[in-house]
Amino acid sequence: MKKTIKDLEVNSKKVLVRCDFNVPHNDGLISDDNRIKQALPTIQYLIDNNAKVVLCSHLGKIKSEEDKKKNSLKIVADRLSELLGKEVVFVNETRGNKLEEAINDLNDGQVLLFENTRFEEGETKNDEELAKYWASLVDLYVSDAFGSVHRAHASTAGVPKYIDSAVGFLIEKELKFIGEALANPKRPLVAILGGAKVSDKISVIDNLLKIADKIIIGGGMSYTFLKALGYEVGNSLVEEDKVRLAKDYLDKADGKIILPIDSVCAKEFSNDTEIGTYSNQNIPSDMMGLDIGPQTSELYAEELSDAKTVLWNGPMGVFEMSNFANGTISICTTLANLDATTIIGGGDSAAAAISLGFADKFSHISTGGGASLEFMEGKKLPGIEAIANK
Numbered sequence: 001m002k003k004t005i006k007d008l009e010v011n012s013k014k015v016l017v018r019c020d021f022n023v024p025h026n027d028g029l030i031s032d033d034n035r036i037k038q039a040l041p042t043i044q045y046l047i048d049n050n051a052k053v054v055l056c057s058h059l060g061k062i063k064s065e066e067d068k069k070k071n072s073l074k075i076v077a078d079r080l081s082e083l084l085g086k087e088v089v090f091v092n093e094t095r096g097n098k099l100e101e102a103i104n105d106l107n108d109g110q111v112l113l114f115e116n117t118r119f120e121e122g123e124t125k126n127d128e129e130l131a132k133y134w135a136s137l138v139d140l141y142v143s144d145a146f147g148s149v150h151r152a153h154a155s156t157a158g159v160p161k162y163i164d165s166a167v168g169f170l171i172e173k174e175l176k177f178i179g180e181a182l183a184n185p186k187r188p189l190v191a192i193l194g195g196a197k198v199s200d201k202i203s204v205i206d207n208l209l210k211i212a213d214k215i216i217i218g219g220g221m222s223y224t225f226l227k228a229l230g231y232e233v234g235n236s237l238v239e240e241d242k243v244r245l246a247k248d249y250l251d252k253a254d255g256k257i258i259l260p261i262d263s264v265c266a267k268e269f270s271n272d273t274e275i276g277t278y279s280n281q282n283i284p285s286d287m288m289g290l291d292i293g294p295q296t297s298e299l300y301a302e303e304l305s306d307a308k309t310v311l312w313n314g315p316m317g318v319f320e321m322s323n324f325a326n327g328t329i330s331i332c333t334t335l336a337n338l339d340a341t342t343i344i345g346g347g348d349s350a351a352a353a354i355s356l357g358f359a360d361k362f363s364h365i366s367t368g369g370g371a372s373l374e375f376m377e378g379k380k381l382p383g384i385e386a387i388a389n390k
Contacts, residue, residue, distance in 0.1 A: 001389065001390045002166070002167050002172075002175070002384065002387045002388070002389060002390070003165065003166035003167070003387065003388045003389065003390050004166050004167055004168075004169075004172050005042060005045060005046075005142055005166050005167070005168050005169065005172075007166055007390060008140050008142070008164065008166050010046055010049050010050070010051040010140065011049060011050045011051070011108075012050055012051075012052070012108050013051055013052065013138075013139040013140050014051075014052045014054060014103060014106065014137070014138040014139045014140070015046055015051045015052065015053055015054065015138060015139065015140045015141070015142055016054045016055075016056060016134065016135075016137065016138040016140070016141050016142070016159065017039075017042060017043065017046070017053065017054070017055050017056070017141075017142045017144055017168060018056055018057065018141070018142070018143050018144060018145045018148070018155050018156055018159070018383075019035075019039045019042075019043075019055050019056070019057045019144055019145050020035050020038075020039070020057060020144075020145035020146065020147040020148055020367060020368070021035060021036060021039070021055075021057035021058075021059060021073060021076045021113075022035065022057065022058055022059050022060065022147065022148075023035050023036060023059070023076065025059075025075060028075055029075070030075055030076070030079055033079055033083075034354070034367075035147070035367060036076060036079055036080055036083060037083065038170050038367050039055075039144060039168075039170065040083060040084070041168075041169045041170070042142065042144045042168035042169045042170060043055070043080075043084065043111065044084070045169065046142075047084070047086075047109045047111065048109075050108035050109055051108070051109070052103070052106040052107070052108060052109075052110060052112075053106075053109075053110065053111040053112065054103055054106070054112050054113075054114070054137065054138055055080075055088075055111065055112065055113040055114075056113070056114055056117050056134070056155055057073060057076070057113075057116070057117065057145065057155075058116055058117045058118040058123065058148070058153075058155070059071045059072075059073055059076070059116050059118070060116075060118075061118070062116065062118040062119060068116070068119055071116055071118075072092065072115065072116065073090070073113055073114075073115055073116050074090055074092065076113065077089075077090035077113045078090075080111075080113065084111065086111070087111075088111045088112070088113055089102060089106070089110065089111065089112040089113070090112075090113050090114075091112060091113070091114045091115065092115050093114065093115055094114060094115050094116070094117065094119050094120050095120070095130075095133060095134075099114055099137070100137060103137050103138070117153070117154070117155045120154070122154055123153050123154045123155060124151075124153055125154075126152045126153055126154050126157055126158050127154050127158070128158065130154045130158065131154040131155075131158025131159050131161065131162065132158075132162055134154065134155065134158075134159050135158075135159045135161075135162035135163045136162075138163065139163065139164075140163060140164050140165070140166075141159050141160050141163050141164070141165040141166075142165070142166055142167070142168045143156065143160065143165065143166070143167050143168065143171055143383055143384070143386075143387055144167065144168030144169070144170045144171055145171075145383070146170055146171050146174045146366065146367050146368040146371050146372075147346075147367055147368035147369070147370070147371055148368075148371070148383060149171070149368070149371050149381045149382065149383030149384050150368070150370050150371040150374045150375075150379070150381050150382070150383070151382065151383065152382035152383070153383075156382065156383035156386070157382040157383050157385070157386040158386075160386040160387055160388070161386060164388060165386070165387045165388050166387060166388065167384070167387055170367065171384070173364065174364075174366060174367070174368065174371075174372070174375075175384070177341070177343050177363065177364035177366075178311075178343060178345070178364075178366065178372060178375050178376070179375075181309050181311055181341065181343055182207075182211060182311075182375070182376065182378070185211070185308070185309040185341075186308035186309050186340075186341065187213055187308055187309070188213040188214065188306055188307050188308060188309075189211065189212050189213050189307070189308070189309045189310075189311070190212065190213060190214045190215075190216060190303065190304055190307040190309070190310050190311075191208045191212040191214070191215045191216070191310075191311045191312075191313075192215075192216045192217075192218070192300075192304075192310065192311070192312040192313070192314075192331060193205065193208075193215060193216070193217050193218075193219075193221070193313055193314050194217070194218040194219030194221070194222075194312075194313070194314030194315045194316050194317075194328075194348075194349065195219045195220065195221055195313070195314030195315065195347075195348060195349075196219060196220035196221060196237060197220065197221055197224075197237075197239060197242075198221045198224045198225070198239055198242045198245065198246060199239055199242055200221075200373075201221060201313070201314070201373075202242075202245070203377035203378075203379070204313065204373060204376045204377050205249055206377075207376065207377050207378040208311075208376070209249070209252060209253060209256065212256065212311075213256070214256055214257075214258060214303060214307075215253065215256055215257050215258070216258045216300055216303060216304070217257060217258065217259055217260075218260060218292045218296070218300075218314075218315075218316035218317070218327060218331075219314050219315055219316055219317065220236070220237040220289075221237075221314070222259055222260050222289075222292075223236035223237055223238050223289055224237075224238050224239045224242050224243055224246045225246045225249075225250065225257070225259050226259060226260070226280055227243050227246070228243045228244070228246035228247040228250060229247075229250070229259075231280045231281065231283070232283065232285070233280075233283050233289065234265065234283040234284055234285050234286065234287045234288055234289070235285075235286065235287060235288040236263070236265075236283065236288045236289040237288070237289075258299070258300070258303050260280070260289075260292045260293065260296040261279060261280060261293070261295050261296050261299060262277055262278060262279045262280065262292070262293030262294070262295045262296050263277070263278060263280070263283060263289035263290075263291065263292060263293050263296075264276075264277050264289070264290060264291040264292070264293055264317065264323070264324060264326070264327070265277070265278055265283055265284065265287040265288060265289050265290065266287060266288060266290050266323070266324075267286060267287055267288075269288070269290070269318070270321070271321040271322060271323050271324075275290075275323055277293045277294065278293070279293075279295075290317050290318045290321070290323075290324040291316060291317025291318065291323075291324035291325070291326060291327040291328075292316045292317060292327035292330075293327075294326070296327065297326070297327055297330035297331075300330070300331065300334065301330065301334045304334050304335070304338065305338075307338060307340050308339075308340045308341065309340060309341045309343075310335055310338065310340055310341070310342045310343065311343050311345060311376065312331065312335070312342070312343065312344050312345065312349050313344070313345035313346070313347065313349055313372070313373060313376065314347070314348060314349050315327075315328045315348050315349055315352045316328045316330070316331055319348075319352045319355075319356070325352075325356070328349075328352050328356065329356055332352070332353055332356055332358040332361070333358075335358075335361070335362065336358055336361035336362070340363075341363045341364075342361075342362045342363045342364075343362065343363060343364045343365075343366070344362055344364070344365045344366060345366050345369075345372035345373060345375075345376055346365075346366035346367060346368045346369035346370075346371070346372040346373070347369030347370075347372070347373070348369075350365045350366060350367075350369070353365060
């Protein structure tokens with residue numbers, strides 16, 4: 001068990017919190033502040049317990065000076081001030097006197113955010129000198145950026161080597177839900193995997209075949225499996241170099257893998273094209289599958305009816321286009337009405353559930369796409385491994 005924020009004595013201490021403020025933004029406006037809101041419980045706890053709160057995060061990819069101008073965390077500091085109802089001191093530096101003095105001037109309960117960690121080249125290289133420097137500015141470290149813990153960066157895996165550390169409430173919740181679903185699930189455990197490619201999910205399928213009672217497959221990746229069974233799938237997305245692997249999985253699964261029985265197909269990758277619903281045997285050669293069909297939705301609802309734990313990663317179709325969103329909506333509706341622990345593993349399936357209005361209908365929606373995927377693969381996450389144990 002990792003130490004949590006409640007295991008630290010934070011009163012009057014300078015506490016560095018690695019948050020995930022990597023929010024979508026354009027022309028200085030944040031289009032979705034969900035990640036900032038997810039960080040609030042940890043930040044508020046530290047304020048309430050008289051800590052001097054120092055926050056850090058990355059924002060975007062930094063390859064040029066232009067990227068730096070575009071990806072300053074100032075917009076996050078402004079939004080965070082509004083959400084907390086108090087000033088967040090922003091320091092537009094990542095090191096140096098100005099930052100050191102601002103941190104040393106903090107009173108108990110004050111909050112400071114410093115500039116984008118990726119403005120430092122050493123951040124993504126997990127540079128030891130940089131990690132030591134950031135650690136030297138504070139007394140304690142709290143990891144609460146689940147979306148970044150699968151990366152061994154200076155601010156995620158470096159700093160906690162040098163000072164006492166713990167996980168924040170957000171990561172504690174992620175570890176509890178996804179960790180328990182993988183290690184000690186209430187059964188039946190059903191995994192739902194969607195998205196475009198088998199290659200993105202190979203390690204996940206490998207790991208879940210050992211753990212899950214059933215694996216339901218949808219999305220573009222399902223056509224590689226259908227091809228492996230000998231179906232003609234028209235112009236549907238198929239990874240030819242993964243057909244043999246898909247066949248191996250089906251043989252190994254011994255009936256555990258459930259595939260679509262019909263598809264909503266279209267002539268083009270567009271909402272404004274000729275569409276039709278076809279069984280696996282009848283997909284026309286000039287059409288492509290872009291969603292699971294209504295019979296498949298019924299089949300999947302039936303397969304999920306007795307589930308006690310569900311892990312879902314990846315949409316059932318091109319949910320951004322209304323003609324191909326029904327399969328994903330159907331899964332959302334089925335899960336919303338189950339008496340089960342339902343977990344969405346970040347990324348596109350989380351975006352789908354939120355955009356389709358199901359955000360509060362699941363036990364847990366992960367904040368980390370890549371991190372939750374690697375967690376489901378059974379991999380160790382560097383940013384978690386670095387945190388002190390109880």
